Amino acid sequence: MSDTLAELSVSLWRGAQQGRYENYVVPQRESQTVLDVVTFVQRHLDPTLAYRFACRVGVCGSCAMTVNGKPRWTCRTHVAKVAGGGRLQIGPLENLPVIKDLTTDMEPFFAKWQQAKGVFEPSKTRHDAIAQIRPDSRARVAVDAAIECINCGVCYAGCDTVRWNSEYLGPAALTRAWTLLNDERDAGNVARLQAISASGGCHACHSHQSCQELCPQALNPTAAIAGLKRRTTAAYLKGEIKA
Amino acid sequence: MTVRLYVWQRLTAALMVPLVLIHIAVIFYATRRGMTAADILARTRGSMVWASYYGVFVAAAAIHAAIGVRNVLTEWAPVTERRAGSFAMAFAVLLVVLGARAIAALVLP
Numbered sequence: 226m227s228d229t230l231a232e233l234s235v236s237l238w239r240g241a242q243q244g245r246y247e248n249y250v251v252p253q254r255e256s257q258t259v260l261d262v263v264t265f266v267q268r269h270l271d272p273t274l275a276y277r278f279a280c281r282v283g284v285c286g287s288c289a290m291t292v293n294g295k296p297r298w299t300c301r302t303h304v305a306k307v308a309g310g311g312r313l314q315i316g317p318l319e320n321l322p323v324i325k326d327l328t329t330d331m332e333p334f335f336a337k338w339q340q341a342k343g344v345f346e347p348s349k350t351r352h353d354a355i356a357q358i359r360p361d362s363r364a365r366v367a368v369d370a371a372i373e374c375i376n377c378g379v380c381y382a383g384c385d386t387v388r389w390n391s392e393y394l395g396p397a398a399l400t401r402a403w404t405l406l407n408d409e410r411d412a413g414n415v416a417r418l419q420a421i422s423a424s425g426g427c428h429a430c431h432s433h434q435s436c437q438e439l440c441p442q443a444l445n446p447t448a449a450i451a452g453l454k455r456r457t458t459a460a461y462l463k464g465e466i467k468a
Numbered sequence: 469m470t471v472r473l474y475v476w477q478r479l480t481a482a483l484m485v486p487l488v489l490i491h492i493a494v495i496f497y498a499t500r501r502g503m504t505a506a507d508i509l510a511r512t513r514g515s516m517v518w519a520s521y522y523g524v525f526v527a528a529a530a531i532h533a534a535i536g537v538r539n540v541l542t543e544w545a546p547v548t549e550r551r552a553g554s555f556a557m558a559f560a561v562l563l564v565v566l567g568a569r570a571i572a573a574l575v576l577p
Contacts, residue, residue: 386543389543389544390542390543422470422471423470424469424470424549426470426471428469428470428471428473428474429469454474457471458471458474458475458478461471461472461475462475466471468470468471468472468473
């Protein structure tokens with residue numbers, strides 16, 4: 226490991242929904258990530274600290290936390306970029322129930338994934354030929370732009386509409402619905418359009434674009450939701466779905 | 469907001485774009501020419517054109533604003549969606565009544 230440069234003043238949320246921030250002093254190192262800081266506290270200062278991580282390389286989407294007021298993937302967030310004045314405040318993701326310390330209950334997030342019909346509905350059986358999808362087709366290009374979601378919950382935690390409207394499905398679930406809507410092999414689009422047109426669906430989005438700004442994968446859920454608004458409106462006017 | 473309310477709000481917004489522009493243009497025309505209330509009423513009384521124009525305007529504004537108020541209440545006030553809907557409906561009726569009164573004063577002889 227690199228040499229210690231200085232000390233970081235780190236404030237971590239301790240407790241559940243009710244709790245408080247507690248301060249720790251952590252040695253600052255070169256190329257140190259926020260997850261490294263949290264891990265240092267747990268390994269060296271307080272083993273009772275609860276947090277969640279798995280891959281440590283930005284693939285699994287487990288380690289998102291609120292860092293100095295903004296939701297971020299902590300394993301790929303360098304301390305040098307976010308710790309102004311050597312200070313870090315790290316809390317659990319917002320808009321989700323806190324289990325303990327930095328760990329949130331992701332159940333509502335994934336329940337909305339189901340509610341938005343984010344599950345692939347096959348239109349063929351194993352006996353049919355494999356579907357031929359042209360990579361440059363309009364639908365596939367739309368899928369490509371939105372498919373790399375790692376389910377980290379950063380967009381959900383940063384969304385004003387989720388904060389104000391607990392029924393709102395949120396950017397990630399709706400982006401998932403958008404990719405399936407553009408999947409030529411999927412057979413569940415009428416039910417999906419119906420599900421995302423209900424109260425709390427895509428029309429609740431105010432297009433604040435926090436999801437787009439915060440998404441660690443540089444996806445644009447706002448654009449996906451705008452696409453959903455167009456498609457649901459067309460389906461409603463054609464009588465394919467009911468209000 | 470459901471897709472039905474979304475469509476109604478967008479449709480009424482699109483409808484009001486030209487109506488607002490004409491309304492503002494008329495205000496400029498009337499004030500720049502120094503028209504008095506009597507001058508204006510002489511032109512609007514008995515006019516089906518102005519009655520229809522402002523009738524559509526009032527209806528569109530009542531629908532549009534009520535859906536907006538419903539959304540604000542749903543997100544910001546501690547009320548159920550059903551209650552927000554009832555309040556918004558009452559607000560729409562109020563706007564229609566006030567608008568109808570104004571139109572009557574403008575076009576009825």
